Amino acid sequence: MRIAVYDDSRVGLVRDGTLIDVSDLVGGGSGEWPPVFILRAIAGFDRLRPKLDQALLTRPGIPLDRVRLRAPVVFPTKVIAAPANYRLHIEEMRSVVTGEIHAIEKYGVFLKAPSSIIGPGDTVELPFPDRRTDHEVELGAVIGTTARNIRAADAMRYVFGYTGVMDITVRGDEDRSTRKSFDSFTPVGPLLVTADEVPDPHDLALQLWVNGVRRQNGNTSAMIWNIPKLIEYASHVMTLSPGDLISTGTPDGVGPLTAGDEVTIEIERIGRMSVHVETRKR
Numbered sequence: 001m002r003i004a005v006y007d008d009s010r011v012g013l014v015r016d017g018t019l020i021d022v023s024d025l026v027g028g029g030s031g032e033w034p035p036v037f038i039l040r041a042i043a044g045f046d047r048l049r050p051k052l053d054q055a056l057l058t059r060p061g062i063p064l065d066r067v068r069l070r071a072p073v074v075f076p077t078k079v080i081a082a083p084a085n086y087r088l089h090i091e092e093m094r095s096v097v098t099g100e101i102h103a104i105e106k107y108g109v110f111l112k113a114p115s116s117i118i119g120p121g122d123t124v125e126l127p128f129p130d131r132r133t134d135h136e137v138e139l140g141a142v143i144g145t146t147a148r149n150i151r152a153a154d155a156m157r158y159v160f161g162y163t164g165v166m167d168i169t170v171r172g173d174e175d176r177s178t179r180k181s182f183d184s185f186t187p188v189g190p191l192l193v194t195a196d197e198v199p200d201p202h203d204l205a206l207q208l209w210v211n212g213v214r215r216q217n218g219n220t221s222a223m224i225w226n227i228p229k230l231i232e233y234a235s236h237v238m239t240l241s242p243g244d245l246i247s248t249g250t251p252d253g254v255g256p257l258t259a260g261d262e263v264t265i266e267i268e269r270i271g272r273m274s275v276h277v278e279t280r281k282r
Contacts, residue, residue: 001052003161003192005074005119006067009035013052014191018061025051038074038192039243042144042160069273071119072163072192073142076243079112079186080234081138081167083176085224085249092252104225104249109234112167112247113181120189120273124168125280126259127182132171133257136250137208137216137265139201140165141227142192147240155231158240161194162201164267165247166208166275168257187263188245190273197269202226204268206251210261218251225249 002014011028012019023029025048027037041048084090085104093101118124126133144160168185169176180186198204201220208216225233230246257263259279266272 001056001194002197003072003194004190005038005070005072007070009037009070009074011037011041012067013056014064015056015061017064019064019067020055020059020061022052022055022059025055035074038072039076039241042142043242045144045160069120069190071117071188072190073117073140073188073243073245076114076245077241078238079114079117079245079247080109080230081112081176081180081247082109082225082230082249083107086218086222086251087224088222088252089250089254092254109230109237110176110180112177112186116181116183116186118184118187118275120187121275122187123184123276123278124166124187124257124263125182125184125278126257127280128170129259129279134169134171134254135208135210135215135257135263136167136169136254137206137267138165138167138247138250139204139206139220139267139270140188141201141230141246141248143240143244143246144195144242146242147231147235150231150235152228152232155228156195158231159195159227160242161192162198162270163188163192163245164190164265164270164273165245166263166265167247167250186247187273187275190271193270204270206267207265208253209264210255210257215255216251216253218253220248222251223249
């Protein structure tokens with residue numbers, strides 16, 4: 001299934017370029033705060049799926065271009081990110097930052113604030129006009145079942161699905177979690193695609209454009225730690241909950257953003273989305 005959150009937190013399923021509203025089945029559009037309806041739907045998906053399958057067959061759809069897509073992963077308990085998980089990216093970063101750059105084997109994972117999540121068409125706000133802020137395109141893996149102390153061999157059973165992620169980063173001396181957690185620094189979307197729609201998440205093209213010029217062009221096959229290894233490692237540090245988002249690292253081609261830019265990502269089998277870039281108003 002291809003799941004969308006749209007307009008006023010409504011939930012739909014994408015079918016042949018149209019959107020089938022299933023908000024009544026999953027609790028979307030209720031104005032609930034905090035907005036954890038998607039987390040409940042993920043946790044109870046086995047129970048929900050027959051009803052969703054029936055909705056796909058029987059309900060009318062509306063054109064996707066008539067709705068405003070939102071971030072499809074709403075209010076996860078945590079966003080877990082993988083630093084330096086592509087070797088060509090490690091090499092290019094040696095010329096950007098001071099000090100030695102290691103691979104993920106040395107760093108482990110880090111956390112981003114869930115409040116940094118925005119959706120398609122939203123605006124990335126640059127907090128420091130005088131500091132470099134970079135774009136990074138990443139595949140996001142979404143956890144479907146509570147996971148603790150999971151072996152890599154079993155890890156893919158805990159993946160609900162996949163989405164696209166931009167990991168926006170201010171360069172500087174602060175801890176990664178600080179530099180990557182500003183409000184608007186985690187664009188997510190355009191859709192949440194269930195794992196059965198993605199036969200091999202380790203062979204997906206991922207690309208990023210700034211103002212129509214392609215800057216990043218990679219493939220998830222080049223990850224140093226694959227998704228099972230990331231889940232194994234993270235679940236030995238913290239309990240993973242339904243809806244938790246693991247951002248799996250970025251390929252080379254990272255570059256700076258400036259106010260007025262439009263940034264577009266596309267991940268094979270997931271889709272394409274764009275965000276705007278502006279300077280944060282003080």
